[in-house]
Amino acid sequence: MKITVLKESGFCGGVTRTLLMLNKTIKENEGKQIYLLGPIVHNQLVNDHYKELGVKFIDNIALDDLEDGSIVVVSAHGKSDKELEKLSRFKVVDTTCPYVIKNKQLVKRNEGNNIIFIGKKYHSETRAICGDNSDIFIVENENELKGLSSNSFGIVFNQTTFNINKLEKIQSIIKDQMPYFEIINTICPSSKNLQETLSMKDDKYNTCIIVGDKTSSNSNSLYEMSPYNPTYFISSAKDIDNLKFRRFDNILIVGSASTPKDELTKVKERIKELYKDYL
Ligand code: SF4
Numbered sequence: 001m002k003i004t005v006l007k008e009s010g011f012c013g014g015v016t017r018t019l020l021m022l023n024k025t026i027k028e029n030e031g032k033q034i035y036l037l038g039p040i041v042h043n044q045l046v047n048d049h050y051k052e053l054g055v056k057f058i059d060n061i062a063l064d065d066l067e068d069g070s071i072v073v074v075s076a077h078g079k080s081d082k083e084l085e086k087l088s089r090f091k092v093v094d095t096t097c098p099y100v101i102k103n104k105q106l107v108k109r110n111e112g113n114n115i116i117f118i119g120k121k122y123h124s125e126t127r128a129i130c131g132d133n134s135d136i137f138i139v140e141n142e143n144e145l146k147g148l149s150s151n152s153f154g155i156v157f158n159q160t161t162f163n164i165n166k167l168e169k170i171q172s173i174i175k176d177q178m179p180y181f182e183i184i185n186t187i188c189p190s191s192k193n194l195q196e197t198l199s200m201k202d203d204k205y206n207t208c209i210i211v212g213d214k215t216s217s218n219s220n221s222l223y224e225m226s227p228y229n230p231t232y233f234i235s236s237a238k239d240i241d242n243l244k245f246r247r248f249d250n251i252l253i254v255g256s257a258s259t260p261k262d263e264l265t266k267v268k269e270r271i272k273e274l275y276k277d278y279l
Contacts, residue, residue, distance in 0.1 A: 080131025
């Protein structure tokens with residue numbers, strides 16, 4: 001049995017930046033309550049860490065009860081302008097990833113045009129990017145394009161962490177059915193790099209473990225596109241005890257952009273502990 005952690009795994013630049021900003025806010029405001037509007041990133045382990053440090057996680061409704069000037073942190077996924085306006089009475093620390101901001105600006109610049117956005121409808125990034133424009137057609141899968149065609153001009157963007165295989169399929173249908181729509185690929189570089197690396201199957205491995213949160217678009221994309229059979233999708237090292245491996249399994253461990261690297265080490269160590277006779 002061989003066990004390897006894919007080296008491209010772990011926090012992307014956007015998540016690292018967001019967490020650095022949050023850490024700095026905590027340090028500079030010792031003794032003051034810090035509020036997080038939703039999860040800071042889509043990973044329970046990371047969010048639990050900040051809960052333990054005293055950060056309070058709140059939703060939009062709870063905002064009404066906060067005093068003016070309270071410190072409110074906006075997550076890596078961002079917020080729509082309408083939502084950001086509602087925060088004007090607070091001290092806002094906006095940690096939105098620059099790639100999400102760029103995506104949002106592209107959509108804004110194209111207001112008034114026909115816009116298709118390929119992304120998960122209820123994901124916080126989609127809501128942040130499309131939330132100010134109800135005319136955007138949000139497409140999550142190929143079926144939603146069945147029977148649609150257009151000879152008008154328009155533009156197509158996508159969620160930064162969307163599954164690149166699914167994205168290509170949806171883009172190609174749009175090309176056929178809506179030939180005058182310009183397609184701009186807005187997958188972020190770290191999602192692209194991680195997904196492409198995983199999709200280039202390495203024959204040294206016959207088993208893959210994706211470590212990430214079920215709410216993370218990034219992690220789901222990796223799971224959906226993994227070329228390894230079997231591929232397991234777990235949240236933390238604790239889940240290893242529920243899996244069964246064989247002597248000849250060579251395991252590739254992959255963490256998404258919001259998975260802490262030390263959790264990947266814990267996954268590896270737990271497998272080594274349980275299967276020491278196979279090593
Ligand atoms: S996955 Fe991409 S868009 Fe999301 S936080 Fe990381 S760099 Fe930013």
